Amino acid sequence: MTMQVLLPKLGNTVESSIIVAWLKQPGDAVAEGDALCTVETDKSTLDVPSTASGVLLQQLVKVGDDVPVLAPIAVIGDGRDLPLTPTPLPPGEGLRVSPRARALAQETGVDVSSIAGSGPSGRVIERDVQAALASQPKLTPVAKAMIERGGYVAPERGSGPGGRITKEDLAPALPSPLRAERPSGRGEGGGVDAQDYDVIPLPNIRRVIAERMRASLHSTAQLTLHASADARALRDYRQRLKISDEALGLRGVTINDLVLFAVARTLPAFPQLNATFSEGELRQYKSVHLGFAVDTSRGLLVPVIRDVQTLTLKQLADASSQLAKAAQTGALAPDALSGGIFTVTNLGGFGIESFTPIVNAPQVAILGVGNINLKAVEASQTPRVSRSTAEAPEVSFVPHIGLSLTIDHQIVDGAPGAKFLQALARNLTQFELLLAI
Numbered sequence: 001m002t003m004q005v006l007l008p009k010l011g012n013t014v015e016s017s018i019i020v021a022w023l024k025q026p027g028d029a030v031a032e033g034d035a036l037c038t039v040e041t042d043k044s045t046l047d048v049p050s051t052a053s054g055v056l057l058q059q060l061v062k063v064g065d066d067v068p069v070l071a072p073i074a075v076i077g078d079g080r081d082l083p084l085t086p087t088p089l090p091p092g093e094g095l096r097v098s099p100r101a102r103a104l105a106q107e108t109g110v111d112v113s114s115i116a117g118s119g120p121s122g123r124v125i126e127r128d129v130q131a132a133l134a135s136q137p138k139l140t141p142v143a144k145a146m147i148e149r150g151g152y153v154a155p156e157r158g159s160g161p162g163g164r165i166t167k168e169d170l171a172p173a174l175p176s177p178l179r180a181e182r183p184s185g186r187g188e189g190g191g192v193d194a195q196d197y198d199v200i201p202l203p204n205i206r207r208v209i210a211e212r213m214r215a216s217l218h219s220t221a222q223l224t225l226h227a228s229a230d231a232r233a234l235r236d237y238r239q240r241l242k243i244s245d246e247a248l249g250l251r252g253v254t255i256n257d258l259v260l261f262a263v264a265r266t267l268p269a270f271p272q273l274n275a276t277f278s279e280g281e282l283r284q285y286k287s288v289h290l291g292f293a294v295d296t297s298r299g300l301l302v303p304v305i306r307d308v309q310t311l312t313l314k315q316l317a318d319a320s321s322q323l324a325k326a327a328q329t330g331a332l333a334p335d336a337l338s339g340g341i342f343t344v345t346n347l348g349g350f351g352i353e354s355f356t357p358i359v360n361a362p363q364v365a366i367l368g369v370g371n372i373n374l375k376a377v378e379a380s381q382t383p384r385v386s387r388s389t390a391e392a393p394e395v396s397f398v399p400h401i402g403l404s405l406t407i408d409h410q411i412v413d414g415a416p417g418a419k420f421l422q423a424l425a426r427n428l429t430q431f432e433l434l435l436a437i
Contacts, residue, residue, distance in 0.1 A: 003052040004060075004072040004118065005036060011334025014041045016068045016135075016157075018203075023047070024056045036074055039067075040203065044337070045298070045330040052076040060116055060128075068134045072127070075118055096123040104129045139165045146170055157207070159215040168218060169211075205299045216361040221409040224356045224368075225417050228400040229425035231372045234258050235399060237431055250314060256292070256346045257317040259369055259401075262427045263344055264288050264308040264316070265434045270420045274341055277411045278362035291340030291360065292320060294327040301327040302360065304340040313435065344369060354402045364411045367424075370402025401428065 007017060017039035024036050035047035036056070058075040061067050090113055097105070097112050101124050105112045110132050117124035139147070139154060143165050146152045152172060158165030202210075216222075234255060241250045267274045271284040288309040291302040303323035308316060326332040343360045348371035357368035374397040403424065407417045427434055 002057060002075050002077045003054075005048075005051050005074040005076060006070050007039070007067050007073050008048065009069045010039070010041055010046055011338070014069060014334050016066050017041045017046075019061050019063050019065050019067060019073070020045060021063060022059055024050075026056055026058060028056050030054060030056050030076060040205065041334055044301075044327075044332045044334055046334075048073070050074075050076060054078045058116070058118065058122075060118055060131075062116075066135060068131075071131045071134055072118055098123060098125045100126040101129045108133055140167065142167045143170055155207075155211065157211065159211060168215075203298060205301075209299050212361070213358055216358055220359055220361055222356075222359055222406050223409045223414065223417070224404055224406040225414065225421060226354050227403045227405075227418075227421045227425060228370075228375060229403060229428040231399045231401040231428070233429055233431040234401065235372065248314075249318075252321060253313065253317040255348070255372075255401075256344075256369070257313065257320055258431060259346070259428070260290060260292060260305075260308070260320060260344055261313050261316055262424060262431065262434060263342070263367060264290055264311070265437060266420065266424045266427050267342060268309055269423065270416060272412050272416045273365040273407070273420055275364050275411065276341060276362040277364050277408060282411060285341050287341075289339050289341045291343040292324075293343065293345035294324045296328050296330075298330065301332065301337060302340060302343055303327055303332060303336050304338065306339065343367070348372065348402070352402075354404050357404060357406050359406055359408050361408075364408040365417070365420075366406050368402075368404035368406070370404065372399050372401045374398065375400040 010017060018041075020038040020040050022037045024030055024034065030036065030050045030053060032050055032053045034050045036050050037048050037059075039046060039048055054076045055078070056074060057077040059073070060075065061071075061073050067073060096117065096119075098119065102112065104110070104126055108129070110129055112124050112129065115124050115128050115132050116122070118128055119125040138158070143152075143154065143158075146167060147154055147170070152170040154165050155169055155171070158169040238253070238255055238258065241253045244250045267288050267290075268286075274288060275282060275284045277283075287307050289304055289306045290308040291304045294301050294303060303326070305311070305316065305319045305323065308319075311319065323332065323336060326336070340360065341363060343357075343363060343366045345357050345366065346369040347355060348369055351371055353370045353373060355368050355370070357366045359366050376395050377398050379394040379396045403421055405417050405421050407414075
């Protein structure tokens, strides 16, 4: 008796995963729950457990394959079945295909020679062709027609629902004469020797980041406002936390945690920014589901702290620390990266004073946080009789933290964005007052 193992749905928004490594090989004994393979979603890397016990007879997909959820990936037998070999055979050289599979392949244009069969002795059966069809990119009629006419190429995944490829996702194809005339070595043509560079395959998460960034700039009208806030209260309070009683568990609270806390307390008064806009529908949320950018070896991830407006500072700091560690180790659950309504990205630790963060659509705003720098401000003084009116004002240097707010100008006007920055700066300047709210 044999049983297929299906690729599970690894999160509400995950529609496919890339096979990173096989942890079991054909002929290996497998117990139910054993990790069969490691897969990479657009958000994390996870192990796929076996749903049956026995012997691994066949791997139906290869390392590097992008497999849709609920598609078969392996065959488990009771040990009496002969192992199957997933080696595809060329047409006319012994490839076994069922009549229904052959008819479906001919109707849909699927090359059966590239399919590893899951039927007896490696026979390609109808469900194998259906799985191959499901793994192919889905195109809108317009996108399909443009590709058939020539001059355009499609990405592996589109920006439409379920990864559907639309005409906006298509890229102009490189003219063949340019490809043919590309210099292969260093010389008069100014070419680059192929040994001078490495071709780096893009991991799934990098492709997703690239597609989302491009889609965000393509579908929104982004405007960035820059400001700064007096950071003395933040620094003083952070210093007090660092020397607080260790039993309180507050020594690990960071400046970024303080900023996240201030954002969580400021956003409810600005529903225009605590919103999403998609397919003509604007949604303003009562709760604050706050995403924060985490730099990982696999790329930028944005875990989400939900209902953050209800959390104490310690609860928020604990949540951000746990999510950041999970993101950096690849142990973050896919659902922890979905549902964000507003995002904070902090580059202050890299010495960046201000920058232009890109809105994480369908969100309508994102806050960039810079480093803390001294800023010249006019010192407040009581008037003195001896001071001349022409005398230059006294100036002091006060630490300020940089704030860069990018808004989708389709939905948020400049004035509401500026008012939010004003309120946030005020709350950061008087941070301890927020703790009483």
